[in-house]
Amino acid sequence: MELPESLLNVIDQLSKIPGVGDKTATRQTLILAKWSADDLNAFGDAMKNLANLKACVDCGMYSDLDYCEICSNSERKESKSVCVVENVTDCLAIERSGNYEGLYHILGGVLNPLMGVGPDELKIDSFVKRVRGLEVKNVILAVNPSVEGDATCSYIKQVLPSDVEVDRIGFGIPMGGSLEYLDTMTIAKALENKKKM
């Protein structure tokens, strides 16, 4: 027996979300089928409205307006500090930690010549212009450690004005981590980054 078209459509759409399999999608759809027409319309509208989501002209963060909440915040602008991250989720992770009060710049990836990702794709030119325009004093490169990430950091340091202080986020043992189970690279980095107590 085939399920009705309207159910199959929703199952199909839900199972396109990574991590949602056919079984989960079916179970969720049968629950959704009990929702009122109003609730389903609200859900559908929210989904359609997501297409109107814009990226902040300055930093690349998702925003309903041309400029995101952080770039519109004059206090954060005054900090003269920009944190460079690979993507939106990295930016949200740093915001969650609550330890950073400056601006962000979202690269949207890392340099990867083999995959055709060059400085133009990451809009590094506009970033350099932005650093100059805002008279930024401090750039923190919060790019994940990987061959491509390291290359991206070196490249950005090279193209930034020489009077800008460029730091890379610290590597070492994560909180709650255990030396016994950590890889050798992390331990090597942690020893390199030792700090006077």
Add this chain to the structure above:
Amino acid sequence: MELPESLLNVIDQLSKIPGVGDKTATRQTLILAKWSADDLNAFGDAMKNLANLKACVDCGMYSDLDYCEICSNSERKESKSVCVVENVTDCLAIERSGNYEGLYHILGGVLNPLMGVGPDELKIDSFVKRVRGLEVKNVILAVNPSVEGDATCSYIKQVLPSDVEVDRIGFGIPMGGSLEYLDTMTIAKALENKKKM
């Protein structure tokens, strides 16, 4: 920092689905934000269209039309057999097993006087009329075992014409089950339902 309204709306809607928490909803929404406007519109339309889902006039199964695929199938009607289940998912489970070729009747619950669910709420009257109209010979009660389920089965048997053969689905050890870990009630039922080899 607050996420843009359009993202928050989708997170809010997704996290209304049972089993989807705030974190999962956020992760899924950030993935959805990368979808094209066309894909998001298709998702939204599928969701809104779900409000048009009807229940089959005869059996109560979800259907896009007035009568579901099973009730419109003349071969299944000819079987003169109706399987009574609590809800749509139970019907789908039996269909998946591929071992039943007759019609269904979906109660939408079980008798539960304390919760205000009486014979009228389960449309048992219309079921009896349907059994008479179709000249059904065999009713299989595939209602889950519970106090309310047992009461519902007794009630249905009582109100059906006496010439209709009424069976209840068999209880016992599930395939792959292990006596060691099964509850005493199941083992008692399994002994009661022993069968000549």
